[in-house]
Amino acid sequence: MKYDFAAIEPKWQKRWEDGKVFAAADHSDKPKFYGLIEFPYPSGQGLHVGHPRPYTAMDIVTRKKRMDGYNVLFPMGFDAFGLPTENYAIKNHVHPAVVTKDNIAHFTSQLKMLGFGFDWDRVVDTTDPKYYKWTQWIFLQLFKKGLAYKATMPVNWCTSCKCVLANEEVVEGVCERCGAPVIRKEKSQWMLKITEYAQRLIDDLDGLDFIERVKTQQKNWIGRSTGAEVVFKATTGDDITVFTTRPDTLFGATYMVLSPEHELVKKWLPALKNADEVQAYQRAAASKSDLERTELNKEKTGVCLDGVKGVNPVTGREIPIFISDYVLSTYGTGAIMAVPAHDDRDWEFAKKFGCEIIEVVSGGEDVQKAAFTAKDETGILVNSDFLNGLTVKDAIPAITNWLEEKGIGAAKVNYKLRDWVFSRQRYWGEPIPMVWCGKCGWQPLPEDQLPLLLPEVESYEPTDDGESPLSKMTGWVSTVCPCCGGPAKRETDTMPQWAGSSWYFLRYMDPHNDNALASKEMLDYWSPVDWYNGGMEHTTLHLLYSRFWHKFLYDIGVVPTEEPYRKRTSHGMILGEGGEKMSKSRGNVVNPDDVVNAYGADTLRLYIMFIGDFEKAATWSDNAVKGCKRFLDRVWNLSEGCNDSLAHTPANEASIHKTIKKVSDDIEAMKFNTAIAAMMALVNDFYANGCSKGDLRTLLLLLNPFAPHMCEELWEAMGFAAAEGKMACQSAWPAYDESKTAASAVDMAVQVQGKLKGTIHVPVDSEEAVVVDAAKAVDKVAKALEGMEIAKVIHVKNKLVNLIVKPAK
């Protein structure tokens, strides 16, 4: 009989689904295992071959875990709010909810076709009101704890999407999604205080089993730096607080720089002699896009404020104050003390504007020629009164203490991480459940009014003035104040796409609960996620956001663990033939449907796992797919050629035990490519040595997580299903016997002077004398030994023997 994947695969998919084989049990004596992959955005294009890479990997892991005897939760869902759906709806005049429904149906059928062992009873859809009710609920809790607030601030504004973006969504000055320039715009926005969690988000990484680059990337993004805040007086009497990581260089501060947006500049403006020039600079800075700001960062610009000076608090000297866009309004205090002798940027600015450069740390080259920035023990303080003679390391705490005693400064930690801009001026998102009352201010919607449903609108187009399409729905916008009952208005912005994905893994634990986001019992049982695989591109977005929300939920007693995910791994991208990113415009997108039709889902799964190192990018190759099909054909054909014995064929015994060990270890380490290679090698052995029913049985168990349809079919055909049930249901991952993984005899390398001369076949663990005798019998060795005597023997058991020789006397 031929391997008819087109008949086999739908047959088993139906049986698995009808039998609810992959349903997770809410109560079980087995240990639990929660495996998670990032749920997809259901785009109109459907799945492409990049999607199944992480899904197949986690499917393999969870199928093996089931066979190891775990109660497994392996769920799937859809992150369905988002711009592409909304844009499609605008263009084609369909409701986004309709588009979403169709796309989800399409994705679902594609996923089922690939045979993933998802628990389909637990599917979540972030656009389902029963789901986003709880997304809104979490927002209300954040608001009640003071972690959600509305603020007017310069935000990233995408000129094409007509929408604000989070810092994390701006890549190289352009919109991550559409590539249009991003500019700064003053807008009133809902913000989430993720900065309040900055330190915990760093500290708690230590206890987690995350791949190292995820940890470093998150730490760098949060960007902790320690230093001090120092208060300078201005000649106007105002205080100017600056942040510095080098308070030790205070004596060398010869000027100050404020960001163009700094409040004091506004206050001083009428009194400045060059007010026009200052205003012109402010306008220029405001109109620059982020891209322009970064591109122009080679050349420093700025304007000196004419009419006000700062006073260095330790030297008492009056120093000039500049505004410049190299000082960011959103970091620290938006103002710096400039120490050109010991900071590259200040040095560059000072050279251009002719500011004084005073050395206060000796040990470097001439500070008139370059800044000396070393922060280690090489520098000794000079020109610094009571700090003179101290190292930089000692001077920092000394001056910080001094400042604290005088009340003009204090130690301070700053983070690069900014609060999360949480409003979007778009339709297709969760409505923010807040009400504005002229008398009472912002009021949270009472929880019993959740979910606050998205109203029907006539147009989903964003407005040019930057307001959400919801703002036009006057009937919906007008409401009553939950506090005083007077007339009030609803918030018309919606939440960003990251909202729904920040807690979806919790919903899987108890997806149909109407009284809570999930019951305490289920949260206690399933938390935390044991293994979460996802893309590196989410490291500073989804992964960070969801850790933040989870910590908040922990703090208010909703979830039982401080961290949501115990282990995090990451997969590489699948590139098109030619090594380029798959994209519609390049025309190199591979559709999984086509591969399934031509070769079957098992072949596709196997190939995607065999393609290369799971963590690295891999290039698609149509040819290489055929090799995996060939392998499955060979396994299939074994079933017709094997003998009836249930015992292992003696010649295969060692290979079988070695392969069990290899496949078991490799799945845990996500080295799927070598696990498959080992099984291929085993099949080659079976062809060479003959194969018994028992040999094939073990192979099927090992191969089942990778190619489950074919394995189920053979399992049944060979009569194992009658006694043991479906492969997917039984927990009998094969065990191996370490002592049997070694053959009774081994090939050892023979070297003379470290050069390979040949190999010998000797019993395992042979003594040195035996090995040397056997080595001497090798022709090439005998030749090399002519006229020589052995000076030294290096013997590595079962590996090699190396004879060191010298001329015989």
Added chain:
RNA sequence: GCGGGUAUGAUGGAAUUGGUAGACAUGCGAGAUUUAGGUUCUCGUGCUUCACCGCGUUGGGGUUCGAGUCCCCAUACCCGCACCA
């Protein structure tokens, strides 16, 4: 600029603690089966003057009996961050 990573046949990629480099697969070559194509099976396949010798893991040095693996220098490519004081 700073931080992290990678470099192995024609190709994708393997190589516990330093111990037979190139597993496994693709491609290619030869043969068998087949009316033929495809499939399947067998054998071969790092380079080299193809027997010997020699040379081989980006390049150059070093440590070692022995280096893809460890150390130093250089080159190329990739990723992250990028005026964060």
